[in-house]
Amino acid sequence: MSPSNDLVQLVCFVEAADAGSIAGAAARIGAGQAAVSNNLRKLEIHLGVALMERSRRGLSLTPAGQRFLPDAREIIRRANAVRGDMRRYGKAVAGTLRIGLPPIAARVLAAGLMRFALQEHPDVQVSFLEGYSSDVRDWLEAGSIDIGLFYGGDGRRLPFAHPVATEELLLVGAADLVPDCAGQVSIEAVFDLPLVLPGQPHGHRMAIERLASAARRELKIMLEVDSLPTLLGVLGAGGGVGLLPRAALPADWTARGLKAVPVSGGSLTRVLMLGTPVRRPISRVARLFLPVLENLCTALDMGALPEADGIADRQKAAIQRGRPRLHDAPQPCRDDTAGTSTNGI
Secondary structure (H helix, E strand, O other), rough: OOOOHHHHHHHHHHHHHHHOOHHHHHHHOOOHHHHHHHHHHHHHHHOOOOOEEEEEEEEOOOOHHHHHHHHHHHHHHHHHHHHHHHHHHHHOOEEEEEEEHHHHHHHHHHHHHHHHHHHOOOOOEEEEEEEOOHHHHHHHHHHHHHEEEEOOOOOOOOOEEEEEEEEEEEEEEEEEOOEEEEEEOOHHHHHHOOEEOOOOOOOOHHHHHHHHHHOOOOOOEEEEEOOOHHHHHHHHEEEOEEEEEEHHOOOOOOOEEEEEEEEEEHHHHHEEEEEEOOOOOOHHHHHHHHHHHHHHHHOOOOOOOOOHHHHHHHHHHHHHHHHOOOOOOOOOOOOOOOOOOOOOO
């Protein structure tokens, strides 16, 4: 007697016990009554004991059947669990995933992505490559990464990219250097302040220079700094004021004596874009991670002030929303985010 037949007989027995009749068991299983009755008889012969009593009112368990029923249920449960596990194993995803992203996005998103990888796809090796937005675009065009996050605004267009978040740039600096008029500062006031900005062709720099040119004003650039940690150190020491998204601020930014206020009118923003390789298909691994990454960007709100507990909660919720469906390829979208949008840090 084969193990597969044993399992079928157990199913017939359990369903007959629950239904109280051969007809009821047959209906629940989707088999003929003769097949169910035959399997019950074979099971009793195999065990050498009567499991059920037949009468005009239906079926009832014998003492042996009552004792055997919990064991039968457990055997079926374990068999189904093993079968499900093997099916998942057969569909398991393995391989590598290379994600390119700017430093600030890496700081906010990497932990959530690694949590998803470890929990859902432990056989996937994830690599993060940090670089400026121009670097990420180059990597996508060359096909050297599987997914890329970058800031729009340099005029280059990638066919498979779409916006996933918008960041507002804040005026950041020591408390005595940052003006505060009803919780914000005008762009005209920014022009008169001692600025610490990244060098050209950084997106922050390009954005503020475009606004200054449109207003026929000159910027007071005191220092050029491309490194975020160095920039925060300079700002905290009172070396000037800078323009940063909220996500760039450290958790202890107020303890460092920093002050951050929005620029009135929302005139300084940048758009975070999610892109896939231009010249090759999206890998199966990337398709599994795309919805999670997109949900993380949306749920975390790249413009939200960094609070460790809040970020962890939002990452967990975003990961739940991002599983388990496959993600369709992003629709072609023009990178029309020039103007005051920026790329960079």
